[in-house]
Amino acid sequence: MAHAAEFATKPEAEAMVHKGLKFLKANGKDKTYAEISKKDGQFSDRDLYLTVYGLDGVVRAHGANAKMIGKNLMEIKDVDGKAFVKERVELAKKKQPFWQDYKFTNPTSGQIEPKAMYCVPEDDLVVCGGVYLK
Numbered sequence: 510m511a512h513a514a515e516f517a518t519k520p521e522a523e524a525m526v527h528k529g530l531k532f533l534k535a536n537g538k539d540k541t542y543a544e545i546s547k548k549d550g551q552f553s554d555r556d557l558y559l560t561v562y563g564l565d566g567v568v569r570a571h572g573a574n575a576k577m578i579g580k581n582l583m584e585i586k587d588v589d590g591k592a593f594v595k596e597r598v599e600l601a602k603k604k605q606p607f608w609q610d611y612k613f614t615n616p617t618s619g620q621i622e623p624k625a626m627y628c629v630p631e632d633d634l635v636v637c638g639g640v641y642l643k
Contacts, residue, residue, distance in 0.1 A: 517557030542570035587612040601635035
């Protein structure tokens with residue numbers, strides 16, 4: 510039986526996003542994008558990693574899949590047809606932190622699983638970290 514500690518929790522996701530925002534304020538965008546996108550860096554923990562999107566839907570940093578960086582994912586949909594990046598950008602424009610539910614491939618299991626993403630808007634960006642819901 511899996512232990513809860515194997516998987517990240519919502520409070521851990523919130524803490525990781527805030528850690529990322531603090532790093533961003535201290536080090537600027539380029540350094541932050543590089544750090545977040547680093548495999549096994551300080552912004553990657555088990556199945557928890559950060560992603561940074563511009564409000565244009567373009568991925569600026571991705572902790573699990575470097576191939577996504579620079580891609581506009583505005584039209585991407587999950588298995589249920591939810592345009593989750595478009596929704597995320599719309600929610601971010603309200604300038605309030607939020608949780609968003611959708612389905613995504615868990616990098617540790619390779620399975621499509623329900624995911625809850627915690628996102629905090631920052632200027633023209635939205636910094637997100639999520640947990641897979643077991």
